[in-house]
Amino acid sequence: MADCREWATPGGRTGDLRGEAKGAPGMGRWTEQVRCPISSLIVTNMAETGSITGSIVVLVSGCGTNLQALIDATADPAYGVRIAAVGADRDDIEGLNRARRAGIPTFVCRVADFTTRADWDAALASQVAAYRPQLVVLAGFMKLTGEAFLRQFGGRSVNTHPALSPSFPGVHGPKEALDYGVKVTGCTLFVVDAGVDTGPIVAQSAVSVHADDTVETLHERIKTVERQMLVDYVGRMVRDGFSVTERKVTIS
Numbered sequence: 554m555a556d557c558r559e560w561a562t563p564g565g566r567t568g569d570l571r572g573e574a575k576g577a578p579g580m581g582r583w584t585e586q587v588r589c590p591i592s593s594l595i596v597t598n599m600a601e602t603g604s605i606t607g608s609i610v611v612l613v614s615g616c617g618t619n620l621q622a623l624i625d626a627t628a629d630p631a632y633g634v635r636i637a638a639v640g641a642d643r644d645d646i647e648g649l650n651r652a653r654r655a656g657i658p659t660f661v662c663r664v665a666d667f668t669t670r671a672d673w674d675a676a677l678a679s680q681v682a683a684y685r686p687q688l689v690v691l692a693g694f695m696k697l698t699g700e701a702f703l704r705q706f707g708g709r710s711v712n713t714h715p716a717l718s719p720s721f722p723g724v725h726g727p728k729e730a731l732d733y734g735v736k737v738t739g740c741t742l743f744v745v746d747a748g749v750d751t752g753p754i755v756a757q758s759a760v761s762v763h764a765d766d767t768v769e770t771l772h773e774r775i776k777t778v779e780r781q782m783l784v785d786y787v788g789r790m791v792r793d794g795f796s797v798t799e800r801k802v803t804i805s
């Protein structure tokens with residue numbers, strides 16, 4: 554089983570990031586970004602499309618406690634969301650085991666199996682598309698999606714990040730918040746765009762930083778509110794529909 558704390562510690566995943574952070578800590582400017590316009594997008598709700606339950610695909614890279622919160626929520630039909638599949642960028646992770654135990658189809662799409670990053674991205678997009686999700690949820694997915702993915706799912710993919718955007722983007726949110734000495738941090742749910750944790754913000758929850766916090770204790774406390782935020786807002790987005798105008802996300 555994968556170490557469920559693997560994402561709670563600085564893990565050197567920066568190779569997955571496009572570009573380099575410049576400027577002050579927590580307010581990095583990222584270079585070489587591909588632009589994907591997602592303004593003025595409207596995703597209709599399930600009542601309008603005639604379905605009772607909206608389907609999502611969840612992408613994971615590690616422990617999958619956020620995924621588990623979604624799996625638990627979907628057990629109640631009133632939640633109105635079905636997880637059509639869980640995808641990962643690696644094998645042997647607890648996130649995939651959680652999906653399998655719940656009887657949810659899984660797939661793995663590894664960068665190492667493709668000649669180029671763009672090929673991987675296109676393959677990921679087509680594997681996700683096979684399940685025809687209304688919304689794609691990146692829940693601890695530690696890869697940046699690219700142009701092909703954004704072409705198909707831009708504006709209907711959300712990602713959860715363990716910091717209050719726009720502070721501390723990237724894969725070390727809790728560590729960078731602690732190092733910077735902030736007294737309040739938290740988590741952000743946002744609509745995926747081509748940047749690193751830069752997309753239009755759906756929701757944020759704040760968490761106090763304690764004097765004796767370590768990266769692990771802080772991240773665990775963030776994850777507790779993050780799971781609740783994810784379940785609440787994914788449910789609302791799927792059930793009610795949402796729109797994105799410029800940077801404003803409105804749930805109908």
Ligand code: GAR
Pocket residue numbers: 560614615616617618619620648692693694695713714715723724725726750776779
């Ligand atoms: C979550 O805190 C998520 O925000 C973070 O990884 C954790 C996954 O936990 N993602 C990022 O840092 C992406 N920038 P989980 O595997 O237990 O759901």
